[in-house]
Amino acid sequence: MKAIRLHGRGGPDQLVYEDAPQPHPGAGEVLVRVHAAGVIASWGETYSTRAGSVRVLPIPGHDLSGVVEEVGPGVNTLSRGSAVYALTAFDRDGAEAEYTIALPGELAPKPRTLDYVQAAAVPLATLTAWQALFDHANLVAGQTVLIHGAAGGVGVFAVQLARWAGAHVIATASAHNRDFLRELGANEIIDYTTTRFEEVVHGVDLVFDLVGGDTLQHSWQVVKPGGALVSVVSPRPSFEEAKAYDVRPVWFVVEPNREQLIQIGALIDAGKLRPVIETVLPLSQARQAYEQGARGHTRGKIVLRVVDE
Structure with a gap:
């Protein structure tokens, strides 16, 4: 699969668009085909796992929208083909890739009134x-x-x-x-x-x-x-x-929360809340997206399109 990977500590200059191994869901995990990923304007990515081991060539970005591709053993709240959006944990590979792993407690149904690019601007x-x-x-x-x-x-x-x-x-x-x-x-x-x-x-x-x-x-x-x-x-x-x-x-640091995303999705579908997007770029231009974010003064979010709608 194509992905953005960090080749060293630092800023956008360390981002490389390249081939990476496609992940496979383990027990209690979900494989998501990413359609769009939000960019965190203030650069920040964790370089170690929760257990303390170093993440090698980590994939950044934890805002996503997409479709469930496969569910691992023990997952019964989601099924293949479900349209979802999520904020995933910061200590795992992120969503700036064609596929990513998410947990059921992170994934919520994508708001019906939003397309995938709009939905990716919402979670984080x-x-x-x-x-x-x-x-x-x-x-x-x-x-x-x-x-x-x-x-x-x-x-x-x-x-x-x-x-x-x-x-x-x-x-x-x-x-x-x-x-x-x-x-x-x-x-x-x-x-x-x-x-x-x-x-x-x-x-x-x-x-x-x-x-x-x-x-x-x-x-x-x-x-x-x-x-x-x-x-x-x-x-x-x-x-x-x-x-x-x-x-x-x-x-505080924001935490993934499925139940809150469900409430937020209901507000969006009721017309009480709307995403604001500054720029949409293809996944291959992630470096430019982060450079734009680092300059500041963006209005709303920058989003990377992974799948053309």
Whole structure:
């Protein structure tokens, strides 16, 4: 099969499009014929397995949509031909290949209203937003959330989910994304290129930071006492600063979750949530896709097409 493999530690320059052995499902595993794979704009790939052994020529990418090709012994929740989408674990070979192995607990039915390219833009970004807002921050209707990097791959889903949950949504983004974010549901948009958000925002229940650096540092002061600051950006938020501002700090790595993807798929099919795609490229151009992602300021997701529809 054709696949993207990493030939060393580093960035996109280590990606090679080449032939690789096709995997076969073991007990409790599922072989998926990948139709499309989402690109993680902020480069990150694990180079070792959960057991600690080194992954040799790892295949990156863990956002996928496709069709079940084969199920291993003991799998009775999925069958050959099922259209699926998933976020797979980061310590196994990923989805930037014609075939990949997934687990039943990672795979959910592909939303009916999306094609495979659109579906591949959903899992990682939406699960990150879902777990940040609802699992870690316990966001409820009537609260106010400030979302940094709101027009990016995760941000576009965070805006939509927070508004669906009944929150008041404040978004930071550049001016050319103002109307776009308003359409997604943001109540207020702050142009970070002309306005210091910490001078105009006060007493929010939650900050969801997708930018890091100075943006994170200036965010403590805008959260009300007892509120939360959730980040998925390295370095992690400072517990000392959090204590000084009486803010609960959260840093996490998104986890695969079939049940949440089922709920997300229902929202998509009901018209409550939609993916946003910046660019679609063929699998063979993965290096260019990651280079584009590394430049930042993408609107939504970059997706690699593996099968022509």
